[in-house]
Amino acid sequence: MREVAVIGVGITRFGELWNDSFRALGIEAGLKAIEDANLTGREIDGMYIGNMSAGRFINQQQIDALVADYSGLASNHIPSTRVEAGEASGGVAFRAGVMAVASGMQDYVVAAGAEKMTDLDDSLISSVLDSTSDADWEASMGITFASLYAMIARRIIHDKIATREEIASVSVNSHIHGVLNPYAQYRKAITLDSVLHSSKVADPLGIFDCAPISDGAAAVVICPLECARKHTDSFVKVSAVTQASDTLALFQRSTITSFEATRIAAQKAYEISKIKPSDISVAEIHDNYTPAGIMAMEDLGFFKKGTAGKAILNGEVAVGGGKLAVNTSGGLKARGHPTGATGIAQIIEITDQLRYRADKRQVKDAKYGLAQNVGGTGSAVTVSILEAV
Amino acid sequence: MREVAVIGVGITRFGELWNDSFRALGIEAGLKAIEDANLTGREIDGMYIGNMSAGRFINQQQIDALVADYSGLASNHIPSTRVEAGEASGGVAFRAGVMAVASGMQDYVVAAGAEKMTDLDDSLISSVLDSTSDADWEASMGITFASLYAMIARRIIHDKIATREEIASVSVNSHIHGVLNPYAQYRKAITLDSVLHSSKVADPLGIFDCAPISDGAAAVVICPLECARKHTDSFVKVSAVTQASDTLALFQRSTITSFEATRIAAQKAYEISKIKPSDISVAEIHDNYTPAGIMAMEDLGFFKKGTAGKAILNGEVAVGGGKLAVNTSGGLKARGHPTGATGIAQIIEITDQLRYRADKRQVKDAKYGLAQNVGGTGSAVTVSILEAV
Numbered sequence: 197m198r199e200v201a202v203i204g205v206g207i208t209r210f211g212e213l214w215n216d217s218f219r220a221l222g223i224e225a226g227l228k229a230i231e232d233a234n235l236t237g238r239e240i241d242g243m244y245i246g247n248m249s250a251g252r253f254i255n256q257q258q259i260d261a262l263v264a265d266y267s268g269l270a271s272n273h274i275p276s277t278r279v280e281a282g283e284a285s286g287g288v289a290f291r292a293g294v295m296a297v298a299s300g301m302q303d304y305v306v307a308a309g310a311e312k313m314t315d316l317d318d319s320l321i322s323s324v325l326d327s328t329s330d331a332d333w334e335a336s337m338g339i340t341f342a343s344l345y346a347m348i349a350r351r352i353i354h355d356k357i358a359t360r361e362e363i364a365s366v367s368v369n370s371h372i373h374g375v376l377n378p379y380a381q382y383r384k385a386i387t388l389d390s391v392l393h394s395s396k397v398a399d400p401l402g403i404f405d406c407a408p409i410s411d412g413a414a415a416v417v418i419c420p421l422e423c424a425r426k427h428t429d430s431f432v433k434v435s436a437v438t439q440a441s442d443t444l445a446l447f448q449r450s451t452i453t454s455f456e457a458t459r460i461a462a463q464k465a466y467e468i469s470k471i472k473p474s475d476i477s478v479a480e481i482h483d484n485y486t487p488a489g490i491m492a493m494e495d496l497g498f499f500k501k502g503t504a505g506k507a508i509l510n511g512e513v514a515v516g517g518g519k520l521a522v523n524t525s526g527g528l529k530a531r532g533h534p535t536g537a538t539g540i541a542q543i544i545e546i547t548d549q550l551r552y553r554a555d556k557r558q559v560k561d562a563k564y565g566l567a568q569n570v571g572g573t574g575s576a577v578t579v580s581i582l583e584a585v
Numbered sequence: 586m587r588e589v590a591v592i593g594v595g596i597t598r599f600g601e602l603w604n605d606s607f608r609a610l611g612i613e614a615g616l617k618a619i620e621d622a623n624l625t626g627r628e629i630d631g632m633y634i635g636n637m638s639a640g641r642f643i644n645q646q647q648i649d650a651l652v653a654d655y656s657g658l659a660s661n662h663i664p665s666t667r668v669e670a671g672e673a674s675g676g677v678a679f680r681a682g683v684m685a686v687a688s689g690m691q692d693y694v695v696a697a698g699a700e701k702m703t704d705l706d707d708s709l710i711s712s713v714l715d716s717t718s719d720a721d722w723e724a725s726m727g728i729t730f731a732s733l734y735a736m737i738a739r740r741i742i743h744d745k746i747a748t749r750e751e752i753a754s755v756s757v758n759s760h761i762h763g764v765l766n767p768y769a770q771y772r773k774a775i776t777l778d779s780v781l782h783s784s785k786v787a788d789p790l791g792i793f794d795c796a797p798i799s800d801g802a803a804a805v806v807i808c809p810l811e812c813a814r815k816h817t818d819s820f821v822k823v824s825a826v827t828q829a830s831d832t833l834a835l836f837q838r839s840t841i842t843s844f845e846a847t848r849i850a851a852q853k854a855y856e857i858s859k860i861k862p863s864d865i866s867v868a869e870i871h872d873n874y875t876p877a878g879i880m881a882m883e884d885l886g887f888f889k890k891g892t893a894g895k896a897i898l899n900g901e902v903a904v905g906g907g908k909l910a911v912n913t914s915g916g917l918k919a920r921g922h923p924t925g926a927t928g929i930a931q932i933i934e935i936t937d938q939l940r941y942r943a944d945k946r947q948v949k950d951a952k953y954g955l956a957q958n959v960g961g962t963g964s965a966v967t968v969s970i971l972e973a974v
Contacts, residue, residue, distance in 0.1 A: 197689065217721070249646060251638050251713070256720040258671040261833045261964035270837075273849045275828035276965070277677055280667045282647040288666055292681070299688025300586065324640070331645040332606070439664035444650045448659075460662045575650035576665070 197298045199421035200434040202582065204233025205544040210412035210532030211381040218254050218312040218413075219266045225413035225537075226267040226308055233417040234427045235304065237268055240417075242302035243276035246289030246309035247536035252324045254312050263308065281439075282328035283484060285309060286414070286539020287569030287578030291437040293418045303419060309541070310413035311534035321409055328572045330445035342406060344573050345485035346398035348452050353400070357453055358490045360400055362505025364391040366489030367404050370523045372514050374530025376557040381410055381532030388509075391486075405486040410532035414540035416547065424585075432550045435469035435564075435581040438462075446573045455574030458495035462568070465579040466497070471564050473497035476581075477520055478549045478559045480542035482570035483527045492568055493522065496579070521559045524549060539569035543580060550584040586687045588810035589823040591971065593622025594933040599801035599921030600770040607643050607701040607800075608655045614802035614926075615656040615697055622806040623816045624693065626657055629806075631691035632665035635678030635698035636925035641713045643701050652697065670828075671717035672873060674698060675803070675928020676958030676967030680826040682807045692808060698930070699802035700923035710798055717961045719834035731795060733962050734874035735787035737841050742789070746842055747879045749789055751894025753780040755878030756793050759912045761903050763919025765946040770799055770921030777898075780875075794875040799921035803929035805936065813974075821939045824858035824953075824970040827851075835962045844963030847884035851957070854968040855886070860953050862886035865970075866909055867938045867948045869931035871959035872916045881957050882911065885968070910948045913938060928958035932969060939973040 206228025208221045216224075230237050247259045256262065264276035281288045286309030293307030313321055326335045329344060352358050368388050374380040386404060394402030424431040440457040443449060449456070466472060473496060481496070483489035493504035493513070498520055512518035525531045525545035528538060546565035548554045567580045595617025597610045605613075619626050636648045645651065653665035670677045675698030682696030702710055715724045718733060741747050757777050763769040775793060783791030813820040829846040832838060838845070855861060862885060870885070872878035882893035882902070887909055901907035914920045914934035917927060935954035937943045956969045 219721070249640050251716055252640050254720060255712070255716050255724065257638060257669065257713075257717045258833060258961050258964055260670045260677075261830050261961060262719070264830045265832045265834075265837075265964070270830060270832045273829040273831060273846055275680075276670075276830045277681070277828070278669045280646065280669060281649045281665075288649075291664075292666070295688065295690055296684065299684065299690065301684055301688065323644070324646075327640055327644050328646045330651070331643060332608070335644065439666070440662040441650050441653045441659060441665045442662060443654045443659045444647060445654075448654075457662055572647050572650060575647055575654070 198300055200294050200297045200418055201421040201424035201431045202416050202434060202547050203419055203424050203428050203431040204229045204417035205547050206232060207379055207414040207541060207544050208412050209379050210410045210534060212314045213411040214314060218310060219262060221411060221413040222263045222310045223266050225415040226306060229306065229415035229417050239304045240269055240306055241274055242296050242305040243274060244289040244292040244307045245278045246285035246539055247278055248280060248282060248285050248311055249324045253316050281576035282571030283535045284539060284569045284571030284576045284578055285536040288439060290539060290543050290580060291439050291578055294434050294437045297418050297420060305418045306415055307418055307540060308415035309537040309539055311536040312411045313409045313534060314411050333445050342401060343398040344446050345487055346401045349400055349487040352453050352487050352490060355453055357502045358505030361388060362509045363486045363490055364388055365509040366483050366486040367391045367529050369508055369514055370483055370527035370529040373524045373557055374526030377526045377531060380526040380530050381408055382530045401485060407484045407528035407533035410534040412532060412534035412537045414537045414544055416540060416543055430551045431585060432547050433583040433585050435471060435583045436465040437578065437580045438464040439578045442575050444572060444575045454491055454495055455577060457574050457577035458492060458568060461577045461579040462496045465581050469581045471581055475564045476566045478524060478546060478562045478565040479520060479522050480525060480545050480567040481522060482568055483523060483529050484533060496568060515557050515559055524554060524557045524559060539578065542567035542569060546582045550582055587689055589683050589686045589807055590810040590813035590820045591805050591823060591936050592808055592813050592817050592820045593618045593806035594936050595621060596768055596803040596930060596933050597801050598768050599799045599923060601703045602800040603703065607639065607699060608651060610800060610802040611652045611699045612655050614804040615695060618695065618804040618806050624806065628693045629658055629695055630663055631685050631694040632663060633678040633681040633696045634667045635674035635928055636667055637669060637671060637674050637700055638713050642705050670965035671960030672924045673928060673958045673960030673965045673967055674925040677828060679928060679932050679969060680828050680967055683823050683826045686807050686809060694807045695804055696807055696929060697804035698926040698928055700925040701800045702798045702923060703800050722834050729787065731790060732787040733835050734876055735790045738789055738876040741842050741876050741879060744842055746891045747894030750777060751898045752875045752879055753777055754898040755872050755875040756780045756918050758897055758903055759872055759916035759918040762913045762946055763915030766915045766920055769915040769919050770797055771919045790874060796873045796917035796922035799923040801921060801923035801926045803926045803933055805929060805932055819940045820974060821936050822972040822974050824860060824972045825854040826967065826969045827853040828967045831964050833961065833964045842880065843884055844880055844966060846963050846966035847881060847957060850966045850968040851885045854970050858970045860970055864953045865955045867913060867935060867951045867954040868909060868911050869914060869934050869956040870911060871957055872912060872918050873922060877959065885957060904946050904948055913943065913946045913948060928967065931956035931958060935971045939971055
């Protein structure tokens, strides 16, 4: 199998982008990535698009053809495939692209993610998000996506894995970095107090514990590592991309304070890459709700069970705060969370860090980075490890 | 790259299955396929699910996790990925599975497709189907999916590529075979006259020119060719699977009486497999609307432009009618068309034919078979060539 590199990245601003259409966002991200890779587009021979619910958000299926078409690649008739695994759609698209190049079947691949969520009425948006839980055994009983994570938060507190304050500090950490990211939806620092006293969404979680509803697109260009230097001096190596699944419904698990899919995907990624958790100096984790951030940092092996919360609250995972910086992009909470785009945006942040292009949020001497993308309540998880070259 | 084999197939009855849930159908097809391959399920290390619109049809995203979970594979935490390319979702799932095995990254893969369409209100079903056309430039202008194919039919007649009667005969041919397929939605022969005088959907197309709305699921098990004989004496070789894209909107093409994506995917498949159109003795083509059947038979190289219609009308593509039998399963029109499942159902029919398990619809001495699956109005097309071993 061939080694694979990321040679170009492109991202739009994330936010409530009422003046931009889905296709305009897709084009912007795609063309930026192709340009950054110093390609013309004619070299691209495959496309994988992560998208969660364009069928419901903008009444458009076949995002695969749409994005290939509007990126000017329809004339090449390249195979373009949409992949979906709820909020992990971007991570799964990246994995599909890496697999295609690693196998030797395709050479220059665009892995992208896009979502336009804000065109829909608010009440309907919530129903779309809930559809990544189990429609028959969770959503139909009135459980919302936020309330599933609220139950996780309660259990984390009950089991003394983290305090309410420590859980809330996941959001504070993400916002610290959002201030520094020009593409972030929220470029404003928030206090622990404002998270704790924000309007309740599902007790104990308030609105500041929850990632926002966002529009945005992100794309990366992947090619064989041996070809990367032909196009650019600045690229990163993909050391591993893994994916694992779990039961769709949360109640079917033996524990709800850990996602087994994260642990299994991470374990495989560390094995494949021969990189240890302690080697990682920058990580993008899936903090769609604050308790997910606590779980991720422990499931990925960065902290022992019951110790992540304290480290976050102490500012140890902020840039410059310790050995590992987490969610330097602002995370899902502050950068924004256009569901299908998130997994690719994470890869872009890690790539930027390893290329030393992260500006004011640059992690010093970053050599290895990790991204974790979660679908549903941990029913699909991807873990990617990237390496500076 | 490794050679790949199909070693097991499983399919549900297609139809308006109001008593069966999406997950019940998925389990039935998946378990049948795993059993047919003489596996237990524990050997499966990857899953690709073709599904067009479960988010809208049954309010459920993350079909990837759902199907892995309810097939009893969640305990393995295998990577499971949903892929979508409109009505070509099944074909794209098959291609993703074949790529994964050919690359050596996965060994035993389930490629499946499923759709539960009839739980939704009729008016909403149409809106979902229309969402595979261009939402901004076609659907929003009031164009329905059927009317796009009606325009194609009119142009085919205007350009004297086929007559109205010849177009209608595509449906008659599919129904001849549907009678013989115990899994088909419609097991009833129909006359040319009944197609021509059926209630108009979009002039000139009547209801008997259009594939029905269906529920159903289909699954195949894929593994390296070299491992196939360990499990079964009856398997088929995958000689090629290709995929091509085109503009999302029909009006952007230079012609609407031919799908360039079909021609390009077919050309590549013939090149890769070194098999000629004249070698193929059984083909499953995407006859969602009758004019698509005419185009497919010409774009795939089976007939010269302007000659397919006459051959169909003369009964030459019925089993026993000539050198090539088309849509022996009943096609989309008579077997039924649960969108995401269709591409896999096609692969199953070809596999059954090449394993000599097609019973009363068996094509004598079938050695090579081809399946063509189309998304939208030809914006995504997959072509698969299978070979008896």
